[in-house]
Amino acid sequence: MFDETDRTAVADAVREILTTGALTLGPWTERFEQAFATEHGASHAVALASGTAALEVVLRTVDVRGRDVVVPAVTFYATAAAVVHAGGRPVLADVDPDTLALSPATVEAALTPDTAAVVLVHIGGLVTPEVDALRALCDRRGIPLIEDAAHAHGSTFGGRAAGTFGLAGAFSFYPTKVTTSGEGGMILTESPELRDEARIYRDQGKGAFTANHHVRHGASWRMSELNAAVGTVHLRRLKEFLETRRAVARRYDTALAGLDGLRTPVEPAGCRSNYYKYVVLLPAGVDRAAFKRACADDFGVRLSGEVYDLPLHRQPVFAEYRDAELPVSEDVCARQVCLPVHSDMTGDEADRVIEAVSAVHHRLAG
Known part of the structure; x- marks a missing residue:
């Protein structure tokens, strides 16, 4: 839903973008990242081309290659597909019948000696009240908890926003989401190291935006300035x-x-x-x-x-x-x-x- 004020604001932003010719990784991307991080009480945000890309990049930063990643069976294809694309093996776990999310018991049943990460999905926008217990379980095992928060823009538990309970949270801005950029995704994290790695991965693995110097097996996961402008405007609502x-x-x-x-x-x-x-x-x-x-x-x-x-x-x-x-x-x-x-x-x-x-x-x- 974009009302008349939204449409005018987006049109003005598009005019500005087309006038400057800065179509990717420019000021609107930075504005969107800052606004989304602030809205969710996070220190760092990295905009990407999709929510799937956001989740895959997080999984790549923790290096799940050849290892197991616990994923709930009740989720969209992309949650497990991101694990596969990052080189990991999804271990599908059952869910709590009330929250449709992982619980400490279902995670315990799915852990293996080679578990590299656990992906918690906030189905329908509900953050399970067991999220702190899940984080504690992962911390005891030395396993990062990653949030697939594709459904959960603005959702909270205990006043704390979805996407801020684990090492990182991945959001989607597909057109059906509560706020959208048309297409796009976002990573939230408190880790400056993960933020920096994500920025490298999203731009073909380059060590610097202007250099032909590739240090990671990245891909074209950038968010366009046009999408970032749409997302910035919609987030205000x-x-x-x-x-x-x-x-x-x-x-x-x-x-x-x-x-x-x-x-x-x-x-x-x-x-x-x-x-x-x-x-x-x-x-x-x-x-x-x-x-x-x-x-x-x-x-x-x-x-x-x-x-x-x-x-x-x-x-x-x-x-x-x-x-x-x-x-x-x-x-x-x-x-x-x-x-x-x-x-x-x-x-x-x-x-x-x-x-x-x-x-x-x-x-x-x-």
Whole structure:
């Protein structure tokens, strides 16, 4: 969502960029990095071409080549793909049924003598209240905790922002995200060494921007100035967007609480989700396809963008990493749907969703 003021600000920035001819790694990239770091209470930020690139670069800086990296089975393909592209081996772990995130118990079950890192994913924008325990577990084992915060712009636990609990956090600015740059990603970290390495990796592994001197196996992972300008403008709206999304979530919470067997998300004490996704688990035995079809056909409400309908250990491309049965991941991926949430959603729109979900639930699960 870009309103008239946003569009004017972006147009002015684009005009400035095209006038100067500085199209990459220029002042708008620096502004975006500084603004994003400040918004999340981090010391350093590095902008990249995508969230996937951001995660891969972090994994490269800790050197996971030939080693194991614990990844939750309930996440997007890119989380595990970044591990593979960085030379590591994803070890797929089960998740907590309430947060859809790794827990100390599921991480312990997945650790090996050759674990190089653990990747915690904040599904739907919720930072698990066990994040400190996960960090402590990783610290005891001498393993870096890395956050895939692609969903979690502005989310917090205990007043601390997603992306600041581990060695580094990787964010995505894909067009569906709470704030977007069109395409792009960001690394947050307290480590100046990791910041410097990330800057090298994103620019073809060059030791300096203007030198033909390559010191790392980097790639073309730069963010363009045009994308950085869009991201800088959109980031200004983050707090407003979060309040709108949280208001929709509260409306859903209240209206859907009495539907038997339908499980709505619970925000644990100390957690403040951005509600990038409002994940609902359907009652056992309800046909998800039929539920979605009835909402669409009878009420014009489309439930899309599951997080996720197929766990990673069932994805064909990761068949070689299928080492164990992961019952919680299987269950939540089979039953979950996401209710519409967007950053300018009205109460009337939310009520239309509630009407559809309630009516179809009574028909199919009543």
